[in-house]
Amino acid sequence: MTTLDSQATIRRLCQKVADVQALQSSQEIEIVTAPIDTKPPLHALVIGINQYKANVHLAAAVPDALAFREYLIDDLRVSEEQITTLLDEQAGRADIIKAFQNLAKPDNGIEHGDPIVIYYAGHGSKVDPPPERAADELVLCIIPQDTNEVDEVVPIPYFTIASLVHQIAQEKGNNITLIFDCSRSAASRNGSERSRFIDKADLPKLRPMQDIDIIQDALSGSSDFSDPTKLGLSLDNMDSHVMLAACGHGEAAFENGTEKYGYFTDALLKLLRGIKVDRLTYRGCAHRLPPLCTRQPQNPVCEGKNIHRIFFNAMVPGAKASFIAIKLNEFNEPCLQAGLVQGITPGSRFSVHESDTPGPTNPSIATLEVDKVDLFTGYLKDMDTGVQLPAACYGRQISYGTEKALDIFVTQEFVDATEPDKAWARAFSGDKERLILRPVERDLAAVVLSVNEEKKTTFTLNHPFSVQYGVQTLPTFINSPIPPVASYVIPILTALSQWNWHLRHIPDSRLFYRHIDLEFYKLELTGEYDDMGNPLFAPTGENLNLGGVVNVVASTEDYYGLRVINRSPQDLYVYPFDFSATGLDIVYRPIPILDSSASGPHLLKDEHLTIGYGAGGQYPFMFAIDEPIKFDITMLKLFVSTTPTDVQSLEQGGVFGERHVALDGIISDPFKESVWDALTLTLVQRQPHVGEEPAPLEQTENATTKSLESGIISLQTPEVEANDISVSALRASLMTTSTTADQASFAGRSDEPMLAQARSATAVTSVWFRTPELTQELLSSIHCMRLRTLAKQQAPAGADTTEQTGAYFEISVISSLDGLPKLMPSDTEMTYRSHSAPATPEYEWTDGPIFDETHEMWSNLEVGDCFEVVVCASGRGRVNDANQGSLTFW
Structure with missing residues (x-):
């Protein structure tokens, strides 16, 4: 796509209206930029x-x-x-x-x-x-x-x-x-x-x-x-x-x-x-x-x-200083002759000078603040009461305004495709009470507004996990296409502004986030029921939260829950919200109240709180993704506060739907008067048997029909008769429709990259992934195995690879009895070296040797065993950098 200056494209977008005269005159506004001769004292x-x-x-x-x-x-x-x-x-x-x-x-x-x-x-x-x-x-x-x-x-x-x-x-x-x-x-x-x-x-x-x-x-x-x-x-x-x-x-x-x-x-x-x-x-x-x-x-x-x-x-002004003309309008109000297109936002402050020349002979005579802004004008209010401005004066910006803005880059392709509409000029204006759209260069943009080959609108998010998993371009294939028309696009930009602001919003003082732990578990049915007949769940397995990220396979057969641990000295109220990266929905998950007369904090100090399981008739997290989408991303953000807060105003939904809610862009900050903090857990969901790394997905002509929204299934309490509670009834009540995936062949695949770093001659090993357990049917049907990796190794300059040094991969047979490498009758561990990582600057795919039916391990396998792949490095400075891996059988 064509890359142009962000201000130029916004100008062209707003010029597609009948009244071009004001815009043409705005282009004649003089902004004087002069070099600063003095060196800063930094x-x-x-x-x-x-x-x-x-x-x-x-x-x-x-x-x-x-x-x-x-x-x-x-x-x-x-x-x-x-x-x-x-x-x-x-x-x-x-x-x-x-x-x-x-x-x-x-x-x-x-x-x-x-x-x-x-x-x-x-x-x-x-x-x-x-x-x-x-x-x-x-x-x-x-x-x-x-x-x-x-x-x-x-x-x-x-x-x-x-x-x-x-x-x-x-x-x-x-x-x-x-x-x-x-x-x-x-x-x-x-x-x-x-x-x-x-x-x-x-x-x-x-x-x-x-x-x-x-x-x-x-x-x-x-x-x-x-x-x-x-x-x-x-x-x-x-x-x-x-x-x-x-x-x-x-x-x-x-x-x-x-x-x-x-x-x-x-x-x-x-x-x-x-x-x-x-x-x-x-x-x-x-x-x-x-x-x-x-x-x-x-x-x-x-x-x-x-x-x-x-x-x-x-005290460090840089190499140049810019002065912008200030003129009085018909109401005798001072107006800065620059606006949002020039990067001016509400709350920006300007020192006023009699001339446009920097230096000690041109001191500040007043300070003015931008009250509201449109495309090419900043409306100023007096910060120094009673100051009489001269007829001709200039403003030099001394502070930026509100950060309550969505940084946006609009491509020329979108400008060419959209219809003329005065609404574009109104969209790029605002005051302190509203989220505004701020034009920036592409590298700094939170969203890029463009069109695809069919001339339908695309919103490309600069969100790390959206980019990593290939779901950064919205709307997804399961949503109806959006025409490049202001009445369709502006409400979505408004919703995106709210979504971006609330997701990134944190307090100036972070008092609690280091003292609260989030643990995410897979759940299993206990076989017991509460007084209302609801099935009870309990966590099983290890904590799935690894560094703030949870990776799960989207399946209606699996249930998940969250455990929140409070190590702070304060009792806290907890307000969980789901932020969908593909639907832009913000959904509140209310904490169940066990006692109708209780109104105290949800999370007491030195205690824990469960969400998705436990007392109170909670329903677990469940995930579903529609084809052809392979991945979906949801941010689970928990706001915690020392006082109760009404948070309903944060919710929004149906952004890409036919009946989406129109938003006015006014900022809702329910925690403004509270002592609060926030923690975010990223939930990465993928289709069954899809690897961690996504392949590019081409949009097909028949892939734009409206379907079930992907992501976390709503936790709204379903209407199910108490006497008809069962696992199947629970699942049916939580799902309006579901997707079915074909059973894949037996294999093992990495869920995440892995790195092994050796700091001495001693080998360093990192467990990468395991296969499912072997069944009797599998034992009689598979006879060959091979590991394939996308990896690279690094070594100190001049170092040679020997039998004792290098970066390589091992495969172990893991016993179902103790979870350790299985022993042969000779007491030798069933661990086998596969192949070395390539010594290349970029990742390369490498196929290991085939372990065929003549290999000793096949005669020593039992039902319940599994295979484990380990990333290894030995020798000071050796690094095995493994990006993807798959262990295939036939």
Whole structure:
């Protein structure tokens, strides 16, 4: 499709109306851009580590650090003399600590209040606290280049960094920004992207009174920071700095090793280059970052007491300044001669100047705020009472407005296909009370509005899991096509705005999410019934929530439930909502009230709550997907609050239906006056016997008929007679129709990527997947087996593969008696090496050897046994990066 400037396409879209005169005149509006000659007083410490002395190497941390340094020099015009750069071997533990200390020195050219930014890209982790603080939670840390057991070089804990940053703030002021692109987890499920994470088991332990001399020196003379070991860099009320972190607590930060960039740094630099940093708050930056398309949830966070401050306290204007003319309208009201097309949103603030020349001779004479906006005009309200504006004046933007906006990119193909309608101009306007559509470039867009080959409207979401599983383009094949007509498209954009806003909305202060655990289980019938005759369920098997993601096969034969554990000191109300990524529905799942007289919190402190099973006549989660859709995505978001809240206003449904609800775009925020938080669990559903990775799906001519909505089946209580309750009745009551899949041949397939990283000569093994158990029929019908993998291996430069080293795959026969590799009569484990992963930069399919009927294992198989595939790596620095795998039989 044609790629054009986002503002140009919006302009052309709105020009397709009869009244073009106003639009033509708007094109003549003068926006004056002038260079700024002065260098900003920003000082920076930039750290990037790829080549670790004793840990797994990274591929993109150094390129990220150099890209950030380039941004400072080229875009912000920071002098190279004001930037300290530590790369690889330069970034040892002592070097990093010394660089922090140097920023606090009295005669280093940094004045009090000057902006300071500290950027780090490399490994991160959570480790056990020092022995004297054994009762504490795990400690966040960064991993210096020389961290290793032999030399007893330990990670740098966040409490040490907090002390050093506090020392800098005491000497130079609190205009300090920390940007860390590293993991914040103690464990990681590695996928095909490499994570910037080292397991705490592979790191030297912190010693007693770790860094006490450094900390005492940093805090000498300080009266407000008595015990830094209790603090990290993640407390919302810390005043010394603001931190932008690549991921939330317990999450990993990922990088693209092939293209050499970290997903967070890449998105951050794209955003910063597309806006003016002297107008954007830190919190606004976190809001405007596009979702990171990683295989596991990676949610950047913004932390600190001053998150609503402008970047660098508005002391780094960049290379240029823009002035926009302000004129009085017929009502003698000041109007900015630029609007939404130029990126102006309600709440934006402008300093008013008499001329369009930057510098000390043109000071601000007033501050005005945008009250409402349309395409080419911002309607201003006076922030300084009684100021008389001159007849000719100019506005310079000093802050961005509302973040309650849907970032959208409209393609020229859609503009060409749509019909003329004045409604388009109204759609791109609004005020503070409404969600607005904000034109941005394609890379930063939450949705791309376009048309397909049949000239029907498409809405392509930039949602990580939607992209990963090939369901990012809406409407799906089971919905009716949408003509490119304003009356059809605008209501869907309004609903999409609401869906996007409520899904991404979190409070400024995250008080509970680290103290609430979500566990998702498959359920089985207990054979018992409650007093109403409803069948009772109980969890079976392991917790399916792996890193915030649940993968299930959509089948009406299976039931699931959620367990919510509250480790916080507060009793909480819980409000679960389903967010459908393919239908854009938002469905509330009310918590059953066991006692009609009870109105207290649902989730007591140090207790747990079950959803989908347990007391109260709850009905389980069930999933269904219609062909030809292979995957569906639902986000289960739990809002928790200390006070009861009316949440019905968040619901919406039938977005792509014939009778969808018309929305007015007014923002509903039921938790505005509450102390609240939110947790999200992503539910990935797939058709039976479909692998984890989707193949591209071509739309067929007969695949556009309306059918059953895919996804989670509604939990509305069905109307079933109490005396007629059975499993089949339950299923029938929950389903209006169902889909049937043909039984597939016996096989084993991976559900997710797997990574094995060796840090010594000892082999590291990671169980990847298992087959179903063998039946008597299968034992008599299968005689051959072969493993096929999509994988690659990495090794240190110059390393040779031997019998003892390399990246390879093993297949074990697992006994039904103990779940361990089965023993031959000779007491030898039935574990067999298949093949090696290819040493290539890209993933490649590789077929292992055929284990035919002459192989010894076939004569030792029994009913109930199964096969297990294991990813292996041995030899320091060896990595087996397995993306997909299948074990086939015939």
